[in-house]
Amino acid sequence: MPISPSCKIGKSVVIHHKDLVNLYGCSIDDETKIGAFVEIQKNAIIGKKCKISSHSFLCEGVSIEDRVFIGHGVMFINDIYPQATNEYGDLQSENDWQIIETFVREGASIGSNATIMAGITIGKNALIGAGAVVINDIPDFSIVTGVPAKVIGDVRKKR
Numbered sequence: 316m317p318i319s320p321s322c323k324i325g326k327s328v329v330i331h332h333k334d335l336v337n338l339y340g341c342s343i344d345d346e347t348k349i350g351a352f353v354e355i356q357k358n359a360i361i362g363k364k365c366k367i368s369s370h371s372f373l374c375e376g377v378s379i380e381d382r383v384f385i386g387h388g389v390m391f392i393n394d395i396y397p398q399a400t401n402e403y404g405d406l407q408s409e410n411d412w413q414i415i416e417t418f419v420r421e422g423a424s425i426g427s428n429a430t431i432m433a434g435i436t437i438g439k440n441a442l443i444g445a446g447a448v449v450i451n452d453i454p455d456f457s458i459v460t461g462v463p464a465k466v467i468g469d470v471r472k473k474r
C-alpha cells in the first residue's frame with residue numbers, strides 16, 4: 316500500500332500521486348502537500364501547510380513544524396554510524412540502533428538535494444541552500460549553504 320492505513324492524515328492534505336509515494340505510520344497535519352516519490356517513515360511528524368517536494372525522504376525521528384518547505388530530493392538521516400548487520404552477523408533490526416531525532420521549526424525552508432544529519436534542529440524560518448549538508452543546528456532566520464553548511468545570510472534581509 317503506498318499510503319498505509321497506519322498513517323494519520325489531516326484535513327485537506329494533498330497527495331498528488333497516491334500510488335507513487337510510500338507513507339507509513341506517520342502523521343501529516345492539515346493542508347500539507349506531498350509530491351511524488353516521497354517516503355515518510357513511521358513516527359515522522361509533519362505539521363500543517365507544509366510542502367514536501369518530490370523524491371524527498373523523511374525518516375523516523377523527524378519532526379517538522381507548520382509551514383515548512385522541503386525541496387526536491389531532501390534526505391534526512393537518523394543513524395550516524397549505520398551498519399547492515401549486527402555483531403552476530405544478522406541483518407540489523409530496530410533493536411540494534413537508536414533513532415536520533417531531528418527537528419525542523421516553523422516556517423523553515425530546505426533547498427533541493429540538501430542532506431540533514433541526525434540530531435539537528437533547523438531554526439524557525441531558516442533557509443537551507445540547495446545541496447547543503449547540515450551537520451550543526453541552524454539558528455532561526457539564517458541562510459546556510461555548503462558542505463558543511465555555514466551561515467551566509469539572514470532571510471529577513473532577502474524577503
Ligand SMILES: CC(C)(COP(=O)(O)OP(=O)(O)OC[C@H]1O[C@@H](n2cnc3c(N)ncnc32)[C@H](O)[C@@H]1OP(=O)(O)O)[C@@H](O)C(=O)NCCC(=O)NCCS
Pocket residue numbers: 386387425426427442443444445446447458459460461467468473
Ligand atoms: C542559498 C540561497 C538561498 C542563496 O541565495 P542568495 O541569498 O540570493 O545568494 P546569492 O545567489 O547571492 O549567493 C551568495 C553566495 O552563496 C553562494 N551560493 C548560493 N547558493 C548556494 C548553494 N546552494 N550552495 C553553495 N553556495 C551557494 C553563491 O555562489 C555566492 O557565493 P560568493 O559570495 O562566493 O559569490 C539559494 O542559492 C538557494 O540555494 N536556494 C534554494 C533553492 C531551492 O533549492 N529551491 C527548491 C525548490 S525549486
